Amino acid sequence: QTLAEPVTAAARETLGEPPIGMLAGYELLEVLGRGGMGIVYKARQPKLNRLVALKMILAGAHAGAQQLARFQTEARAVASLQHPNIVQIHEVGEADGQQFISLEFVDGEPLDRKLAGKPQDPRESARLVSVLARAMQVAHDQGIVHRDLKPANILIQKAGSVGHPASQRRRGESLGASMIRKATTTLDARTPHMGIPKITDFGLAKRMEEQDSNTVTGAIMGTPSYMAPEQATGKTHEIGPLADVYALGAILYEALTGRPPFAGVTALETLKQVQTQDPVAPTRLQPRLPRDLETICLKALQKEPKRRYQSAAELADDLDRYLDGEPILARTVSLWVHGVKWARRRPALASLIGVTAVASLAVLTVILWSNAELRLSNRRLEAARQRAAFNYERARKAVDELLRAVSDELEDAPQMEGTRRTLLEKALAFYQDFLKEKSADPTIRLELARTCAQVGDIYRLLGEHERGQHYYREMFRMAEELPAADRGAAAFQADLGSAGRGLALSLKATDNLPEALSAARQGLEAAQRAVALGGADRRYQQDLAQAHYVLGVILAASPAELSRAEEAYRESLRIQRELLSGSSGPRERRELARLLNNLGLLLVRTRRPADAQAAFLEARSLQRELVAQPQARPIYRRELARTCNNLAVLMQADPRRIGEAEEHYTEVQRLLEGLVRDFPAIPDYRNELGMCYANQAMLHRGLRRLDQSLQKLDDALRTQRALVEEFPAVADYRQRLGRTLISLGHCQRDRRQPLAAEAAYREAIAIHERLLHDARSPDYLSGSAVARFALARVLGEQPLLIPLDEHRLAMAGSIAAALGNLERLIDLQTAVAHQEEALRLNSANAAYRTDLANYHLALAQAELALGWHAEAAKSARRLTEVLPEDQLQAFRAAFWLARCLAVAEDDPELSPEAKAECTEAYAADAVQFLRRAFKLGYKDLPALRRAPFDVLQPRPDFKRLLEEMNEKSARVITLR
Numbered sequence: 001q002t003l004a005e006p007v008t009a010a011a012r013e014t015l016g017e018p019p020i021g022m023l024a025g026y027e028l029l030e031v032l033g034r035g036g037m038g039i040v041y042k043a044r045q046p047k048l049n050r051l052v053a054l055k056m057i058l059a060g061a062h063a064g065a066q067q068l069a070r071f072q073t074e075a076r077a078v079a080s081l082q083h084p085n086i087v088q089i090h091e092v093g094e095a096d097g098q099q100f101i102s103l104e105f106v107d108g109e110p111l112d113r114k115l116a117g118k119p120q121d122p123r124e125s126a127r128l129v130s131v132l133a134r135a136m137q138v139a140h141d142q143g144i145v146h147r148d149l150k151p152a153n154i155l156i157q158k159a160g161s162v163g164h165p166a167s168q169r170r171r172g173e174s175l176g177a178s179m180i181r182k183a184t185t186t187l188d189a190r191t192p193h194m195g196i197p198k199i200t201d202f203g204l205a206k207r208m209e210e211q212d213s214n215t216v217t218g219a220i221m222g223t224p225s226y227m228a229p230e231q232a233t234g235k236t237h238e239i240g241p242l243a244d245v246y247a248l249g250a251i252l253y254e255a256l257t258g259r260p261p262f263a264g265v266t267a268l269e270t271l272k273q274v275q276t277q278d279p280v281a282p283t284r285l286q287p288r289l290p291r292d293l294e295t296i297c298l299k300a301l302q303k304e305p306k307r308r309y310q311s312a313a314e315l316a317d318d319l320d321r322y323l324d325g326e327p328i329l330a331r332t333v334s335l336w337v338h339g340v341k342w343a344r345r346r347p348a349l350a351s352l353i354g355v356t357a358v359a360s361l362a363v364l365t366v367i368l369w370s371n372a373e374l375r376l377s378n379r380r381l382e383a384a385r386q387r388a389a390f391n392y393e394r395a396r397k398a399v400d401e402l403l404r405a406v407s408d409e410l411e412d413a414p415q416m417e418g419t420r421r422t423l424l425e426k427a428l429a430f431y432q433d434f435l436k437e438k439s440a441d442p443t444i445r446l447e448l449a450r451t452c453a454q455v456g457d458i459y460r461l462l463g464e465h466e467r468g469q470h471y472y473r474e475m476f477r478m479a480e481e482l483p484a485a486d487r488g489a490a491a492f493q494a495d496l497g498s499a500g501r502g503l504a505l506s507l508k509a510t511d512n513l514p515e516a517l518s519a520a521r522q523g524l525e526a527a528q529r530a531v532a533l534g535g536a537d538r539r540y541q542q543d544l545a546q547a548h549y550v551l552g553v554i555l556a557a558s559p560a561e562l563s564r565a566e567e568a569y570r571e572s573l574r575i576q577r578e579l580l581s582g583s584s585g586p587r588e589r590r591e592l593a594r595l596l597n598n599l600g601l602l603l604v605r606t607r608r609p610a611d612a613q614a615a616f617l618e619a620r621s622l623q624r625e626l627v628a629q630p631q632a633r634p635i636y637r638r639e640l641a642r643t644c645n646n647l648a649v650l651m652q653a654d655p656r657r658i659g660e661a662e663e664h665y666t667e668v669q670r671l672l673e674g675l676v677r678d679f680p681a682i683p684d685y686r687n688e689l690g691m692c693y694a695n696q697a698m699l700h701r702g703l704r705r706l707d708q709s710l711q712k713l714d715d716a717l718r719t720q721r722a723l724v725e726e727f728p729a730v731a732d733y734r735q736r737l738g739r740t741l742i743s744l745g746h747c748q749r750d751r752r753q754p755l756a757a758e759a760a761y762r763e764a765i766a767i768h769e770r771l772l773h774d775a776r777s778p779d780y781l782s783g784s785a786v787a788r789f790a791l792a793r794v795l796g797e798q799p800l801l802i803p804l805d806e807h808r809l810a811m812a813g814s815i816a817a818a819l820g821n822l823e824r825l826i827d828l829q830t831a832v833a834h835q836e837e838a839l840r841l842n843s844a845n846a847a848y849r850t851d852l853a854n855y856h857l858a859l860a861q862a863e864l865a866l867g868w869h870a871e872a873a874k875s876a877r878r879l880t881e882v883l884p885e886d887q888l889q890a891f892r893a894a895f896w897l898a899r900c901l902a903v904a905e906d907d908p909e910l911s912p913e914a915k916a917e918c919t920e921a922y923a924a925d926a927v928q929f930l931r932r933a934f935k936l937g938y939k940d941l942p943a944l945r946r947a948p949f950d951v952l953q954p955r956p957d958f959k960r961l962l963e964e965m966n967e968k969s970a971r972v973i974t975l976r
Contacts, residue, residue, distance in 0.1 A: 024095035026054055026102065042105065045090075051105040052090055056098050080142050085135035087155065087200040106198050108158050111251075112151035114194055118258050119286050119729050122293050125255035126319045128192040133248050133316035135199055140241040140312060146202060147239060149247035150226040151254065156195040224270035225260035226250040229303045232274040242305040245312055249300025256293065257285040258728045261301055277681055278303075285729050287463065292328045299330040446486045449478040453499040456506075465506045472503035476522075490534035494543050497527035501550045513557055520551040541579055542588075548572035549595055556602055559844045566606070569599045586626055590636070593622040597643055609650055616647045634675060638685070641671040645692065652699055661699055668692045683723055687733060690719035694740045701747055709747050716740045731771055735783065738767035742787050745794070754794050761791040772834075781838035782848055788831040789855055792824040792862070825866065828859040832875075853882045853889055860896045869900040869907065873922055876900070880929060887936035890929045897926035898948040905951075927957045934965055941965050 022028070026043040032053060033040050043054040079089045091102040111128075120128075132154065139146065146153075222231055228246035230238040253261045261279035264270040279301055282294045296318050302308045309315040309330075321328045452475035459468030479487055479496060486492060500523020507516035527540070527547040534540040552568035555561040576592045600615035623640040626632060648664035651657040672689040679685060693716035700709035720737040727733055745760035768784035771777070835852040842848060860875035876896035879889040901922040904910065910918060930944065943949075944962060952958040 023054070023098070024093055024100065026052065026100075028054065043102075045102070053087075053103040053105045054100055055103060056100040081139055081144065083135050083138045085131055085196070085198055086139065087198045103200075104198075106155040106157045106200075108156045108195055110152050111154040111156055111197065114156050115151055115254060115258070117728050120194075120255045122256060122290055123323060124192055124194065125252060126293060126296075126323055128194070128197060128255060129248055129252040130316045130319040130323070131192065131197055132199065132251065133245075133312040133319070135197075136241075136244050136248065137312040137316065139199075140244070144202070145239065145241055146199070146244050146247070147231065148201065148222045148226075149199070149244055149251065150223045151251060152223075153199065153201040154251075155198045155200055157198055158195050224267050224274060225263050227271070227274055228305070229275050230305065232271045238305075240305075241311065242308050245300055245308050245315055246302075246305075248312065248315060249297055249308070252297045253279060253282060253301065256282050256289055256297065259285070259726065263726065273681075280681075280683075285727060290322070292322050292330075295330045296322060296328060445478065445482060446492065449475045449482065450492075450495050452478060453495055453502070456499065457502050460502055460506045460509075465510050468506050469503060469510075472499050472506070472519075475499045488533070490530045490537070490540065493526045493530035493533060494540055497523045497525075497530060497543055497547055499523070500526055501547060504550055504554055508554055508557060513554065516554045516557075517551075520547075520554045523547050524551055538579065541575060545572045545575035545579070546591075548575070549591075549598075552602075553598065556598070559605075559846070562602060562606055566599070566602055569595060569602065573599065586629065589622045589626060590639070593619040593626075593639065593643070596622070597639075597646065600646060604646075604650060609653070612650055613647065616643055616650065619643045620647065634679065637671050637675055638688070641668045641675075641688065641692075644668045644671070645695065648695065648699075652702070658699065658703060662696075665692065665696050665699065669696070683727055683730075683733075686719055686723055687736065690716045690723070690736060690740070693719065694736075694743055697740075697743055697747065701743075701750065704750075706747060706751050710744075710751070713740060713744045713747060717744065731774060734767055734771060735780065738764045738771070738783055738787070741767070742783075742790060745787075745790055749790075749794055749797075754797060757794045758791065761787050761794065765791065776837065776841070778838040778842040778845070778848070781834040781841070782851065785831040785835040785838065785851065785855060788827040788834070789851075789858060792827040792831070792858065795824050795827070796862075825859070825862045828855060828862050831855045832859055849882055853879050853886075856882065857892055857896075864896070864899060864903060867903060867907070869903040869922075870918070872903075873897055873900045873925075877925065880932065885936065887933045887938045890933035890936060891938055894926040894929035894933065895948065897922045897929065898951055901926070901951050902948060923952055923955060924957075926952060927955060927961060930958075931961055934961065939965070 023043075025047060026045055029042045029044060031039060032042050038055055038057055041054040041056075043052050044050070045052055079092070082088070087106060088104040089101060090104065093100055093102070132149075136146065136149070224232065226247045228239070228243040231243050231246075250261050262270050262273040262277065264273055279298070282297055283289050283291070296315070299318075300308055300315055309318070314329075318328045318330055452471045456468040456471035456475065459465070459471065476496070476499065479492075482492075500519050500521075504516045504520035504523060507513075507519055524544075524547040527544045530540045531537075531544050548568045549572040552565045552572065555565035555568060572595055573592075576588070576595060580588060580592060596615045596619035600612045600619065603609075603612035603615060620640065620643045623636060623643055626636040627640055629636075644664045644667045648661045648668065651661035651664060669689070669692050672685060672692055675682070675685040676689055693712045697709045697712035697716060700706070700712060717737070717740055720733065720740055723730070723733040724737050741760045741764035745757040745764065748754075748757035748760060764787040765784065768780055768787060771780040772784060832852070832855045835848060835855055839845070839848045839852055856875045856878045860872045863869075863872040863875060873896075876893045879893045880886075883889045901919050904915060904918050904922060907915065926949075930938075930949075941962065944965075949958075
């Protein structure tokens, strides 16, 4: 029987499950849950008038030796443990061949239901796992290892009920203080707000001093997503308290991110991930998580037991330090542990990192020696200062080279995000130590200024932009205080230029475009001075090309600055081409390809498709060369795929070049499928593959190949749904899924499947509503508006497309039509509201403005269908407010105002005076908007002689307009 099916009386008898009633002095009330081996009842013990949880073996008297052994193991384990966060045992007994355990009844629900796949508050998560860890320490002190800790085996008792963890002895608390607190405290400050956690189900527990009779050597017992690696490999003799520490880390990970650290499609795949992969860094799934909490979590999840916390109490202590705002003891994991496998694949870079690390260590040793020398004799003071400065310079250069390697070579290395962050943080600590210890030494002020820029770079790479901006500005401040000779050197001007570029990109990332533009120009001026001072030095030329490129990136963010952005890109391109005429490496070619791609995108925006194609093709040629190299980096394939996608989108806009677009999409698909196959653990590759499928679906739909479009949409949805399920906290994945569902609705509408289209649109709306609950992003608002507009449209078409069945016939008539129009109206009103908010947040987006006009037009139609002519007239007038220089919108406004006039004339609720005033206003505005359309270039005179404009025929102002249009048309004919 499955849990979802009712259990028949015959099945109960077969399973040995007693019916509801009395058993051994207990009144069985209801079934709380079933597992593979046992069943748990809610029961009452009348003798003591208390509720209990009664657990027994399903097989009853037919239970095998192994089942009985596990049952007895749990009974012995729980009976020996007295702790408020472990479910307590009342009695062990047997009745009619049925063995049972009477356990404390917990009024609440399992933790997995509380979590429900959603990230929890970080401090709440820390409190929860701290409490659990202290409870498990008590078990470990009694020699008991749980071996199956997971959210489903933790019950959350409602806060305020009996059994709170006030009796726990806290870190550093004396026994006497603990006893006083237990006597006076009714609620522990460490108790999670969600309720009181209680650990249950010790069925797989074992005593550390005993041989495990329940599990044969090599057997894998437990739940894969929460198993420690030694447990996942079946090494039963190695499983001890640190396996429970790992499980606590996995529970903390799930509470912080909304998903366990490993969750494959099958149990075997999950076991393989546990054994061979590192978990995705929690901050990658939830960027705002505190770093200390991530460090604690990842330490508990170390593959090697010796690298974890060495007891559950140590884990709890570090969590309490975090909660108390104290420094934690855990440190980020050594880069050697994460990097050893990667180093084997990239020996050249590994050697570089090794050399720089050794150089840094050697230099630091020499510096310490120099500092000792300073104390020996004043006579050697100057020599020692010179050696210290020299050694600092060597150390800085070594770490500079390490930083360059980390920011460039490790930028895209699969599964190396944690290693990259570790390296960056180590470099950051190195620089900050020098800033602190050397800040008063006048001989190294130049180096201090350079170090500030390096610290700014690291914070920018770590995504901590405000901190980075502070250090960049500090460098410019310190530069003003330097002697003119130092400040005016070419090398230092190049450093200033680099800091200006870094500051500009950081400010752009925080949407501060005015200051970003100022910083980019400051960086460009410094780079130009470096070139003037340094002559033909290739490094300064490269920096100058980068300075023009960054200026172009900042300018391109403003639609009004596109022409100047193009100038900056082209100047950068000129310099880079000159540099490429000599010898060039992969880095230079990659930078050139990236520049060409950005230039191509800008040319698309300025409607020059031929020039854009030329830029994309040149970029593709360079990227294909990079991909063809031995041991090419994955980022090369990814960037080539993006260029091919840009070409495909460009070709797709030209009906004559659809075949070329298909070829480009095929190459995109091949590249991305290869990346997904080679690096299945990198979700961004799957995300881009899903986007590729969706783009191919749009192409097929445009060609009316609807079955092929539907097939590609299925591929995209399968990929995107898996990502959303695996990474529910990543908003971009949910947004992509919502967009694809809108495309599915369009395809189903074209296939004349309105119910399927409606279902797709409704799911897309639900996704966007959840996104908007988290953030009022312009993209989310616009996406919601698109989905609601599409739903309103398909609802309006359904009576034409669906045969009337009996139910529809019964509901037919004016009431049904009014209800249908009312639902459409609500969707359109929401679409307009969301699109207007999106436009307020991003007023430079021309597409938002065009879409808003279309939504107002549809809203006017829906309002007029309900007879609401005043509301429809208001919506029609908004068309010219949204796009005041568009002749089509002026004509549409006049058209629907004329329709409103006709409806108002038949409105029985208007008095004669109100009707005259209303119709006059509609007619006057309609003529005014027609005159505006005429001034903007509207020429279709015959259209104005047909309905609905026939109601305007008697008006003198309308007649004058027709005469003017007719006269202008005659003049044009005469001139020709």
